[in-house]
Amino acid sequence: MASAAEQLAANMNFGVFAKATELKKRLWFTLGALIVYRLGTYIPLPGIDPMVMQDIFQRNSGGILGMFDMFAGGALSRMTIFALNIMPYISASIIMQLMTSISPQMEALKKEGESGRKKINQYTRYLTVVITIMQAYGIAVGLEGMTSSVGAAVHDPGMFFRFTTVVTLVGGTLFLMWLGEQITARGVGNGISLIIFAGIVAQLPIALVHMLDLGRTGALSPLVIIGIMVLAVGVIAFIVFIERAQRRILIQYPKRQQGNKMFGGESSHLPLKINTPGVIPPIFASSILLLPITLAQFTAGQGPEWLTTVTALLGHGQPLYMAMYAGLIAFFAFFYTAVVFNPEDTADNLKKYGGFVPGIRPGKNTSEYLDYVLTRLTAVGALYLIFISILPELLISNLGVPFYFGGTSLLIVVTVTLDTVAQIQSHLLAHQYEGLIKKSKLRGKRG
Numbered sequence: 001m002a003s004a005a006e007q008l009a010a011n012m013n014f015g016v017f018a019k020a021t022e023l024k025k026r027l028w029f030t031l032g033a034l035i036v037y038r039l040g041t042y043i044p045l046p047g048i049d050p051m052v053m054q055d056i057f058q059r060n061s062g063g064i065l066g067m068f069d070m071f072a073g074g075a076l077s078r079m080t081i082f083a084l085n086i087m088p089y090i091s092a093s094i095i096m097q098l099m100t101s102i103s104p105q106m107e108a109l110k111k112e113g114e115s116g117r118k119k120i121n122q123y124t125r126y127l128t129v130v131i132t133i134m135q136a137y138g139i140a141v142g143l144e145g146m147t148s149s150v151g152a153a154v155h156d157p158g159m160f161f162r163f164t165t166v167v168t169l170v171g172g173t174l175f176l177m178w179l180g181e182q183i184t185a186r187g188v189g190n191g192i193s194l195i196i197f198a199g200i201v202a203q204l205p206i207a208l209v210h211m212l213d214l215g216r217t218g219a220l221s222p223l224v225i226i227g228i229m230v231l232a233v234g235v236i237a238f239i240v241f242i243e244r245a246q247r248r249i250l251i252q253y254p255k256r257q258q259g260n261k262m263f264g265g266e267s268s269h270l271p272l273k274i275n276t277p278g279v280i281p282p283i284f285a286s287s288i289l290l291l292p293i294t295l296a297q298f299t300a301g302q303g304p305e306w307l308t309t310v311t312a313l314l315g316h317g318q319p320l321y322m323a324m325y326a327g328l329i330a331f332f333a334f335f336y337t338a339v340v341f342n343p344e345d346t347a348d349n350l351k352k353y354g355g356f357v358p359g360i361r362p363g364k365n366t367s368e369y370l371d372y373v374l375t376r377l378t379a380v381g382a383l384y385l386i387f388i389s390i391l392p393e394l395l396i397s398n399l400g401v402p403f404y405f406g407g408t409s410l411l412i413v414v415t416v417t418l419d420t421v422a423q424i425q426s427h428l429l430a431h432q433y434e435g436l437i438k439k440s441k442l443r444g445k446r447g
Contacts, residue, residue: 023427030187033179034198040082041075045168047154047161053079055148074203081172084135086195089177092127094284096120097339128177136169189420197416200409239414242384246271247377251355272374275381277336279415282389282408285328322393326386333382343370
């Protein structure tokens, strides 16, 4: 009986999907935009020898560079026009969000509503250009000093090469920024998250084939491969469980009388997620670490002695790197939660509409209670994010896993998938409501 009901519901959903032309257009647009992004990850920078770059990256792909190449969908190791991916835009977003909490002018701009949000977005774009120029010039200088057994990475080094590299990388990052905004507005899901998601998904099959090949040659034992597969399934299940977990705070509304009728008296819940910031803290932390670590990795052995020391300390499983990564994740977990959820505003809104938490006085006491609950939930969520993000480092350093498996990539893939599916369901539900409204209007006219 239950299976028949489920089959009927699935058929109804399929019928609704078949009629949802707007949703189909959005899905096709999203797919087309991601295909354009993937094609761009194979267009190399002018003046670069791809074979030399591949040889150099294979010798220096450990640690943070491997993770950023995973985020970029292989564009960094191939040194293509999308080598910087969307990371400069994320760095600019971090700085602007920090400024809205520090600067009174930016905070006032944020409270202006839609017009203030547009101005902040414009400032974020300008800052993205500045950050991208700095990172692109650093990459251009680093590429000129790279050599391998095959030869030099750059055919004709000089100012012209640096100029073309900066222009190309800045153009690639700005194009991805625009493409992400178009996906958000005209497609399904968050465009920036989907671009990172597409890069990770594109690299996972290659990494799995590489791991199985190492198992075939005996470099990895079959038990380690099976253990990694089981661990991946367990991590996915754990991520889904935590992302779905909520702390529901009971909200009660008092009864009120209007004439001879009684209104109100109902109760509802205020849902607070364990992981309120989602994938933002690991991505933000990775973006902050990108500039100094990339510089250290590119110039190791050729630059100052302190850069060589930094490279050694920020390797796989090194305490300094893991401590910095964990600390930044914890900081951004609390920071972003404070940005998206304000206990004082929530308490004021509840008080305005007559809602209250049973046993807690409205106003300041409710705000303090919400802040207390949210702080404990964020602490648990931060520990969860740190565990998930540090897991790849432990696997690489202790088990010799040959690719950047683990929590950060799986966390992004699972979370973005859940969010995108939720948006698709909301579009289907809205379309279903529109159909019901049209039918009711037609029946009203006939009557």
